[in-house]
Amino acid sequence: MADLVLMASVFVVSFVVGYLLISRVPPRLHTPLMSMTNAVSAVTILGAILLFAVETTACQKVLGALAIALAAFNVVGGFAITDRMLRMFHRHHE
Amino acid sequence: MNDPWHLLIDLAIILILLLGIWRFTTPQTARSGNFTAAFALLCALGVVFYGNSIHAPATVLLALLAGSALGSLVAVRVNMIQIPAMVAFQHGAGGIAAFLTSFVELARDSGNLAPVGQLSGVLGIVIGAATFSGSMVASAKLAGVTRQTPLILPWHNWILGATLVGICALGLLAGFASGPAVLYGALGLILLASVLGVVFAIRIGGADMPVLISFLNATAGLAASFCGIIIENRLLIACGATVAASGSILTHIMCQAMNRNLFRVLVAADLRPATAAVQVHESSAPPQVRAAAPEAGPPAGSTPIERAVQAVRSAQTVIVIPGYGMALAHAQFEVAKLADRVKQLGKELRFAIHPIAGRMPGHMHVLLAEAEVDSDLLFDLREINADFPRTDLVLIVGACDVVNPAAIHVQGTPISGMPILAAHEARQVLVFNMDEKPGYSGVANPLYADPKTILVLGDAKATLGQLLQVLA
Numbered sequence: 001m002a003d004l005v006l007m008a009s010v011f012v013v014s015f016v017v018g019y020l021l022i023s024r025v026p027p028r029l030h031t032p033l034m035s036m037t038n039a040v041s042a043v044t045i046l047g048a049i050l051l052f053a054v055e056t057t058a059c060q061k062v063l064g065a066l067a068i069a070l071a072a073f074n075v076v077g078g079f080a081i082t083d084r085m086l087r088m089f090h091r092h093h094e
Numbered sequence: 095m096n097d098p099w100h101l102l103i104d105l106a107i108i109l110i111l112l113l114g115i116w117r118f119t120t121p122q123t124a125r126s127g128n129f130t131a132a133f134a135l136l137c138a139l140g141v142v143f144y145g146n147s148i149h150a151p152a153t154v155l156l157a158l159l160a161g162s163a164l165g166s167l168v169a170v171r172v173n174m175i176q177i178p179a180m181v182a183f184q185h186g187a188g189g190i191a192a193f194l195t196s197f198v199e200l201a202r203d204s205g206n207l208a209p210v211g212q213l214s215g216v217l218g219i220v221i222g223a224a225t226f227s228g229s230m231v232a233s234a235k236l237a238g239v240t241r242q243t244p245l246i247l248p249w250h251n252w253i254l255g256a257t258l259v260g261i262c263a264l265g266l267l268a269g270f271a272s273g274p275a276v277l278y279g280a281l282g283l284i285l286l287a288s289v290l291g292v293v294f295a296i297r298i299g300g301a302d303m304p305v306l307i308s309f310l311n312a313t314a315g316l317a318a319s320f321c322g323i324i325i326e327n328r329l330l331i332a333c334g335a336t337v338a339a340s341g342s343i344l345t346h347i348m349c350q351a352m353n354r355n356l357f358r359v360l361v362a363a364d365l366r367p368a369t370a371a372v373q374v375h376e377s378s379a380p381p382q383v384r385a386a387a388p389e390a391g392p393p394a395g396s397t398p399i400e401r402a403v404q405a406v407r408s409a410q411t412v413i414v415i416p417g418y419g420m421a422l423a424h425a426q427f428e429v430a431k432l433a434d435r436v437k438q439l440g441k442e443l444r445f446a447i448h449p450i451a452g453r454m455p456g457h458m459h460v461l462l463a464e465a466e467v468d469s470d471l472l473f474d475l476r477e478i479n480a481d482f483p484r485t486d487l488v489l490i491v492g493a494c495d496v497v498n499p500a501a502i503h504v505q506g507t508p509i510s511g512m513p514i515l516a517a518h519e520a521r522q523v524l525v526f527n528m529d530e531k532p533g534y535s536g537v538a539n540p541l542y543a544d545p546k547t548i549l550v551l552g553d554a555k556a557t558l559g560q561l562l563q564v565l566a
């Protein structure tokens with residue numbers, strides 16, 4: 001029960017703080033923002049890796065590896081594209 | 095999970111992530127913000143590897159490397175028009191990762207899971223799978239693989255409703271079942287949720303895509319959060335919740351920019367005319383627009399390009415309004431050159447960007463940044479809309495609905511009440527569009543018939559090229 005309360009409050013607090021911070025982001029940064037948060041949402045990679053710390057069947061390992069690969073694609077691709085976009089914005093101020 | 099050190103480390107990682115988002119206020123600081131967020135995830139990865147003994151480390155590393163290599167390859171190659179399709183595809187990848195992880199956890203451990211964990215695993219599967227299939231449809235539409243127009247099936251809402259009811263029923267069964275029933279229930283849920291995502295996404299198209307892609311952003315975050323609850327990992331919950339917040343905000347902003355509520359965009363899309371053009375009568379145009387004659391009337395009989403050249407030469411203040419048509423014509427580089435030329439001629443030039451210009455929130459800004467337009471020249475609707483009456487010339491490139499005065503003056507159209515850029519208030523208007531057809535909304539644009547408007551029809555890349563040649 002304590003766990004549930006803790007998890008629920010982590011969700012609520014993160015949502016509210018995230019909401020407040022992201023409300024300040026100007027429209028010109030909305031595409032990089034979405035691309036960056038998209039990379040963050042692939043944090044499921046942690047869960048997929050943790051599947052390899054417990055006993056699983058071969059089939060489950062295959063699914064886990066697939067999840068890791070896709071999440072890694074999402075994390076690396078997301079942060080890299082975001083950086084490329086922000087560099088384009090940057091060019092005129094160097 | 096509950097020892098104080100672990101809690102502190104998780105908290106520190108979440109704070110680093112939030113610090114990264116906090117830096118997203120100017121393009122200059124956002125870059126370090128992006129690095130900070132990436133660093134937070136890297137720390138999280140390090141903690142997971144350090145704190146757990148991983149069986150089959152070679153498999154894990156191989157999967158990590160394969161995904162990362164593919165991700166960086168795509169990131170280098172993609173151009174800014176493809177960004178929305180790419181981001182939608184990545185939402186889908188995140189969705190798969192979330193539902194696969196939830197699924198394996200549920201199948202592996204259903205005997206020992208707390209009821210809350212089991213239920214959130216079911217939710218993670220449903221939201222993840224629906225995000226995956228919906229994102230694939232969105233990505234295919236945005237990449238031009240399938241038609242961009244909404245596809246409405248017969249009995250669309252009934253199919254959607256039936257799928258939802260099926261998911262709820264099966265979800266409750268699987269959520270409270272035990273043994274192999276959970277596994278089969280979960281497999282059925284993946285199938286049903288994938289159908290739901292497709293049915294949901296196929297009828298959204300064109301200018302509604304920014305709403306869909308933002309919405310999928312939020313659901314991808316939610317899927318990660320629920321996946322976090324089943325594996326009892328605070329980082330997943332926190333990161334997922336932050337992403338869900340971000341997606342919700344963007345969804346809300348996009349809906350506001352179109353003056354439509356989320357429900358009407360996502361579920362009741364067949365209420366609007368997708369193909370039949372809504373005719374706007376001549377008399378419905380505002381009288382003050384009719385009365386305002388162009389100050390320097392171009393000689394009759396000249397070609398549209400000649401009139402356009404004269405309009406640009408005689409103007410002192412110019413506002414450019416780009417729309418997605420500009421990107422479709424690959425004309426953003428011509429627009430950038432024209433902007434440079436006009437500024438060289440000593441005129442004041444700015445860009446007015448409507449929030450829904452493009453195919454995802456903020457898309458127009460990155461398209462113009464790719465063409466090396468100075469981002470200081472770009473202004474948002476709220477910042478610039480009051481300046482149109484004082485503006486000599488408005489240059490519209492590939493935009494229609496966002497400058498359609500019918501949104502203000504005509505009731506009962508799909509765009510009525512939508513905030514528009516007040517191009518019709520400028521002294522003269524120059525339109526570089528493919529044709530005079532209405533935009534995505536299907537509402538005819540009375541601005542085209544205005545005597546102060548010069549229509550230069552055809553491929554904007556070619557017509558702007560001609561204009562540039564004369565001005566050079």
